[in-house]
Amino acid sequence: MTLTLHVNGRTHALAAPPDAPLLQVLRNDLGLNGPKYGCGLGECGACLVLVDGVAARSCVIPAGGVAQREITTLEGLGTREHPHPVQQAFIDAQAAQCGYCLNGMVVATVALLRRMPRPTDEQVRAALSHNLCRCGTHLEILQAVHHAAELTDPSRS
Ligand code: FES
Numbered sequence: 481m482t483l484t485l486h487v488n489g490r491t492h493a494l495a496a497p498p499d500a501p502l503l504q505v506l507r508n509d510l511g512l513n514g515p516k517y518g519c520g521l522g523e524c525g526a527c528l529v530l531v532d533g534v535a536a537r538s539c540v541i542p543a544g545g546v547a548q549r550e551i552t553t554l555e556g557l558g559t560r561e562h563p564h565p566v567q568q569a570f571i572d573a574q575a576a577q578c579g580y581c582l583n584g585m586v587v588a589t590v591a592l593l594r595r596m597p598r599p600t601d602e603q604v605r606a607a608l609s610h611n612l613c614r615c616g617t618h619l620e621i622l623q624a625v626h627h628a629a630e631l632t633d634p635s636r637s
Pocket of ligand 1: 519520521522524540
């Protein structure tokens with residue numbers, strides 16, 4: 481059975497069942513390891529990707545359900561040489577310890593800043609409240625989101 485997915489600007493024809501979790505297809509079939517397997521239940525946010533620009537939990541989405549949509553993973557945001565401003569902000573703020581939650585935090589922040597370019601502390605906390613971090617880097621993550629808002633502010637350029 482062939483499954484067609486549009487991921488990071490490319491179209492892929494895959495031999496994967498349409499009911500396979502999107503996370504599994506991204507990691508196992510496309511080798512995109514930015515999205516992480518955490519809970520597998522839609523609870524932790526480690527597996528976030530953008531689906532048509534909206535943050536979505538890829539562990540609970542059947543891949544066939546997003547076949548006509550544009551999927552963006554962490555790898556599609558920026559590169560090591562040219563990181564996305566949100567990635568750069570998280571690096572600048574050193575907002576990681578183990579780093580396992582970072583994919584979800586970055587993807588959720590990209591989605592947040594598209595909806596809300598200058599969020600307050602409360603709005604950042606609400607937007608990231610379902611992204612779990614066990615290390616306790618919440619203050620650095622908050623700083624990183626505000627720094628990302630500065631870096632992506634069109635009035636700066
Ligand atoms: Fe998908 Fe936890 S692995 S939300």
